[in-house]
Amino acid sequence: MREILPALGEWYAAGSPFALATVVAVSRSAPRGPGAAMAVGPGDEVVGSVSGGCVEGAVFELAQEVLESGEARSATFGYSDDDAFAVGLTCGGEITLLVRRVTTAEDLSFGRVVATVGAGQPVTVATVTDGPGRRGATLAVWPDEARGTPGTLGTLGTAGLDAAVAADARGELAQGVTATRHYGPHGERREDAVTVFLHSFAPPPRMLVFGAIDYAAAVARIGDFLGYRVTVCDARPVFATPKRFPATVEVVVDWPHRYLRGTATDDRTVVCVLTHDPKFDVPLLEEALRRPAAYIGTMGSRRTHEDRARRLREAGLGTAELSRLRSPVGLDLGARTPEEVAVSVAAEIVALRWGGSGVPLTATTGVIHPPAPPG
Structure with a gap:
């Protein structure tokens, strides 16, 4: 998402609503990793990519629906040979997207996030992707409070959930890790309630x-x-x-x-x-x-x-x-x-x-896009 943030920042500053589709989970030979993003803005302008071209048309239609309704949606795309005209990934992998509407009224933190990333500073954006409560709700988390600015902005629904997620987000941010975590509705360490995507924007290497x-x-x-x-x-x-x-x-x-x-x-x-x-x-x-x-x-x-x-x-x-x-x-x-x-x-x-071998892909077998090494 980092590469499209300048354009998104311009839309946000102009008060133009846009739909933001973010890859929140992948499996097997997915073409783009978690955090890859595509946005549909004013005049149906599109920036970014979530699959390198396989499913962008379907995501565009879903984004338009989200812009109209304001309700965040999730969608999973994978490979299927049952229908030659089905929308899916040709590479054999699977990606799960969250599509949410971003406006100045619904996401108070977005402008500050754009400014933080543009300045080469760290921030994590936590987004509810599944479970009871506010799907699409966001909490922006900075390493700490500085110069009178808060260390978090936004809410995922409850103070307990916000506190637990902020603590985890700061730990992942220190390692530059983007990950998915699971919580109870008040921040309990549980696997059966709220799913939160932690998108870390660490400074460039x-x-x-x-x-x-x-x-x-x-x-x-x-x-x-x-x-x-x-x-x-x-x-x-x-x-x-x-x-x-x-x-x-x-x-x-x-x-x-x-x-x-x-x-x-x-x-x-x-x-x-x-x-x-x-x-x-x-x-x-x-x-x-x-x-x-x-x-x-x-x-x-x-x-x-x-x-x-x-x-x-x-x-x-x-x-x-x-x-x-x-x-x-x-x-x-x-x-x-x-x-x-x-x-x-x-x-x-x-x-x-x-962890690539450096040999031609024609001489290898197995997945083309291996999963990222841990950490």
Whole structure:
């Protein structure tokens, strides 16, 4: 949903009601994960997607019904070969959607949620998807109260339910997890009453690119496209100039290891080292391999890698730390140009994130879209 929030924010600010369809559950080879969204707004304008095209027509009709009635609806779409003209997913998976109407009167928190996400700050939106009470009711939850603003806005129906959901939402938000939880009508830990979808909008993950060469520009562009908050760092000001990179990319002139030492990383952070110069690489990788990161890749030939690994062992890094290093960087695509290399690097990052094999799908069996790993 993050990519369509600017458009939704404009509709909301203009006082234009819209219907928001959100994927709240998936199974098997579903094309989009929980949180994917499509909205129908003024003039029947459509933004977003919930299935990549399989069921959008049916969702559009359902959204129009919800806009007219104001009553939130749920719908499940799956694969069926019983009727050649049935609306369903061609991939064999199943998705469950919640469609609700959003207006300034019915959802007081939406504008603040849009502003929070736009500022790169965390927030979770909890929505009742099933059970007795107010299907479609929402509670926006921020990490805590700040500068006189409340830590929650909205209600799911009862104070007890709001309190229990807010506590769980903050825990999931800290991990960047979107999930479904079940409660009793007053927040009891039960499985048989109210189903609540917790949609976490954690800040975008970081991509740190070191070495402001032409390959870095291509990697920065594809990182930005994938939704990372990208920073390019180089100690050489003649190369580290903003005009060489997309406007959304931060460019820093500093020694790489010094910059990284002062920068927070977490288990979603991607580090791409493209300098292939020992005076930059070794102290930088000493720092990177001893801190949290999802991916640490370095550019260079196999001979360069062996020399780099020797220097790092001499600096005191052990086998476990060196095993985290993806070097040479990227998958074997036969890439030559900076843009092709960037695709190779992105492919490896995506495969590592989701547990992909990196081999052609024609050579595999089973589901195409595996479930997300836990946490």
